[in-house]
Amino acid sequence: MSQPPRSNRGQRERNGGGNRENRHNDRPPPSDRSSRPPYYPDERSQPRPARSAPRKQKTESKCTHICSRRGIVLICAVLTNVLVLICIVSAYITMSGMSRMSSFAGGSFIGANIPFEGTELQQVRDLDMQYGQMRAPGVYGGVAFSLVMGVVSLLFVVSGNKPAHRLPRKLLVCQFIFQLVGGVAYVVAVGLYLHFVIKVNSTEVCQMRERLYARNGQSWMNCDVSGADAAVALFGLLTAILYAAGTILTFQTIRYVQQYHKDRKHYEAERQSRPRATQNAPLQPDAYV
Numbered sequence: 001m002s003q004p005p006r007s008n009r010g011q012r013e014r015n016g017g018g019n020r021e022n023r024h025n026d027r028p029p030p031s032d033r034s035s036r037p038p039y040y041p042d043e044r045s046q047p048r049p050a051r052s053a054p055r056k057q058k059t060e061s062k063c064t065h066i067c068s069r070r071g072i073v074l075i076c077a078v079l080t081n082v083l084v085l086i087c088i089v090s091a092y093i094t095m096s097g098m099s100r101m102s103s104f105a106g107g108s109f110i111g112a113n114i115p116f117e118g119t120e121l122q123q124v125r126d127l128d129m130q131y132g133q134m135r136a137p138g139v140y141g142g143v144a145f146s147l148v149m150g151v152v153s154l155l156f157v158v159s160g161n162k163p164a165h166r167l168p169r170k171l172l173v174c175q176f177i178f179q180l181v182g183g184v185a186y187v188v189a190v191g192l193y194l195h196f197v198i199k200v201n202s203t204e205v206c207q208m209r210e211r212l213y214a215r216n217g218q219s220w221m222n223c224d225v226s227g228a229d230a231a232v233a234l235f236g237l238l239t240a241i242l243y244a245a246g247t248i249l250t251f252q253t254i255r256y257v258q259q260y261h262k263d264r265k266h267y268e269a270e271r272q273s274r275p276r277a278t279q280n281a282p283l284q285p286d287a288y289v
Helices: 004-024 030-035 060-064 069-095 099-103 119-159 169-201 204-215 226-271
Strands: none
Touching: 004 169, 069 119, 069 204, 069 226, 119 204
């Protein structure tokens, strides 16, 4: 067989070597590649990690603790004390007679439609004055009692603007004793008030007033227990019930606070023996009482 001439093979080798040299020459020099700016991917094209939902912080206001069960009962007790005060004053004004009502209104019998005249008018004035003086001790005592009870109850409401476990123990004990004594005292006060009213209405002065007013067509003035006096007794008993309910709730609060402090001491003792990583969770109270 005939072999290709070596001259052709040498020529091909020279041509191939030339091509390799050309390919090497086509590559950019290292200096050109280093002069190009580096490629940075667009941050806007990359998906951003989802933001974690913000943790909801438990915000506590003063109204949260004032409007607890104990606070609501005391607020209702303040309102019923005000109603007792209003009913006592209105009962005194109503049963004091026409002369007293005209003086409270800032007027007089002159120019008014009064069915009395002459000696009867003077007699009505004297009897109304005597009856008002007889009712005065019960009125002053009832007003002072209901006012003191209402103000003290309001002070306990305002002082309860903190969580139960942060309140001083003496404050809770004083509140418990006050409501316990207040409930019993209101029942006794209502009994004494009705007894005093019935006793005054059974006197000769009240009987003479009733006959004198009835003679002139004023049948509303009698010696029975009036509606305002009955309202005093009703709201007084309601206040006693509220104080009894507050006594129970305050007792439960005192027990809860004691148990909370015991658990806290036990928790602190266990916390000292735990690893450092698990000591960040504080003990949280789980109820408003």
